[in-house]
Each structure stands twice: as structure tokens, then as C-alpha cells.
Amino acid sequence: MVRATTERSKEGYHHGNLRVALLASAREMLETQGVGALKLRAITRQVEVSPMAVAPHFGNLRGLLTALATQGFEELAHAIKTGKARSLKDAGLAYIYFAIRNPGLFTLMFRGDAIDRSDPAFAGAASDSFALLDTWAGTSGKAAGFAPQIAEAVMWGKVHGLAILAIDGLLTPLVQATDPHIDLEQFLEQALDYMNTATSG
Template identity: 40%
Template sequence: MTTPYHHGALPAALLQAAEAILEREGIGALTMRGAAREAGVSHAAPSHHFGDLSGLLTALAASGFVRLREHVETEVAVAEPGRSAHLTALGRGYIGFARASPALFQLMFRSERLDWSNPVLSTAGAAAFSFLTLRETEGAVPIASHGIQSLMTATARWSLMHGLAMLLIDGRLGAMSDRVPGADVDTLIEHVLTCLVRQEM
């Protein structure tokens, strides 16, 4: 039996269902029919709202970028005053999101599965990555409005944060920390984020 949803709530319910499948079984198991079944709606419902699987994945990735931005902003908001704490908070927010939603995080960077010409995705992605330009006393500014130096800084930040997040998702950090007595993944993450701070101080 299908579940009745208000028309405006159905897309959100389908995205939630799609993410549940993604995190539980991986992207290979995510289909339009599977998302409909998970949400308890008719098989035609996802096509009506998202067109095809690429449209569903694109919408799901867009929601992920919105949440990534919110995750980073939350960490920055509670950080102690000072540039060091601010930069560490940026990294904690990025990596924290990746740890909380690893399959969604990986989908967000699977460009071959996503339609980046979709304005919802391109806008959400740009807004999320503007956090790379966040300064302690200013809001985020679109990267395109900065000069080459700011672009280099943003790229360095992203390289470190994203590389660390991917190593964590792939289980590589655990394998490394296991080789060092007294070390754990969280301690290793904090030390790597300290490197981010030092390179900018």
C-alpha cells in the first residue's frame, strides 16, 4: 500500500528514501523503483518529480551540498575566537559531514552521475564551496570574486580537507593510526588540521 503524501512533501520523502538506500546498500542498488518502494509510493512518483535516475541523483547531491554548508557553518559558529580555531572549525565541519554521510559525500563528487547544468545543483555546490574562502571576521565570498592568491588558498584548504575525508571514508586513517601506539583516528585528524592552520599562519 502506498503512503499518501502532500505533493510538496513527496520529493523530500523520495530524496530521504534514496539516501537511505545509498547509505545502506551503495549507489549500485539505488534505482527509481527502489526509491519509490523505500518511500512507500507508486513506481511512477520518482519519474514525475525527477525525470530519471540522473535527475534523482542530482537532486540528492544538491541536498548534500546544502547540508555540507550547514555543517561547516555550525562548526564555525561555535568555534573559539581566533584564526587558528576558525580554520580548524572549517576542517572539522567538512570532515564531520563526510563521516556522518559517507555515501552521500562520495556521490556529490561523482560528476559522471550528476547533471551539473542543473541550476539547483550548481547553485548549491557553489554556495557550499564558498566556505573555502571564509575568513574569521567576514562571511563567505564567492571564489570567483577573489584573486589568484585567494584561489590558491582555497584550493590548498580543499585539497587537505577532501583528501583527509576520503582517506577516512576508505578506512585508510584507521589502518595508519593502528600502527602508532596510543594514536586514534580523531587524534590524527586534529593533528592534520593543525597542519592546515600552520600553512596559513
């Protein structure tokens, strides 16, 4: 339960910090119970506020989820920029690690039917993240006869695919079958190494 810094003034109207409280509450439910648990009434119940209290801040549920996804893309861009993202592999790793450490949020960020992709703030944050990946892809060796957009799409597709498969648990059988055994993060790191060294993958 997230509250305003000063206990909410007199327990009456005006929460004081409702916007961030709703986002924090929704995010907590998102990671602990999955995207399916993101019901308006469940979120507002946790903040002890009426369902329609979202209206002034987000309009409706879709607006709230869109704001949450926007926040996710901002964090993703930050993760790619900072850390040790000094190479193509590190940029890809940052993308994948963000996904598996925030699985619910990452899923929401790409759920076109749950959010409003035409929202300016969302669209901006999303394309900022994508542009960062494009930058890294552009620094890679370009093969002759291919449009630069191909290299960008491939770079993005590879990390995105691994991230989604990992989140959905579809990689677990493969990871468990490794001998000697390695964990998921090691598996993913080696997968990126493999892509950049092996010719046919």
C-alpha cells in the same frame, strides 16, 4: 519506509508527500548500502510506488540523485557556517566531519557521472559551500608571491583529500598504527593541527 504525514489518503493514487519520501528513502539506502544500491526500482519499491512515479518530481533517476546531492551541499554549508566554525581549522573540521558522518552522501555529491552538475539548484548549492571555504582560506596568512587562489585550492584540497581517504577506508591502517592509539576523529583533528603548525607536511 517513509510516508506522508497522514498515512496517505485512501491508499490510492497521490501519495501526498512523494518528493520528500523518495529523497528520504534514497538517502537511507545510500548510507546503509552505498551508492551502488541507488537503483530506481529499489528506491521506488521501498516507498511502494511504481518506478515511473519519480517522473513528475525529478524527471528521472539522475534528477532524483541530483536533488539528493543538492540537499547534501545545503547541509554541508550549514555545517560549516554553524557549529563552532570560528576558525580556519574549525571550518576544515566541519567539512571533514560532515564527510565521514555522511560518507555515501558525500561520495554522491562528487560523482559527476551520476548527477547533473548543470542543474541550477545543484550548482548554486555547491558553489555556496565552496565559497564558504574560500572565505576561510582568505583569512589565513598569505605567503608572498602566491596568488590568493593558490591558498584557497590548498585549503580545500587538504580537507577534501583527507575526507575522501577516510571515507574510502584508506586511512584505517594508519589510524590503527598510532601509538598511543587514537580514533579516526582524533586522528583527523590532529592532522589539521599538524598542517597548520608544521612547515613541511
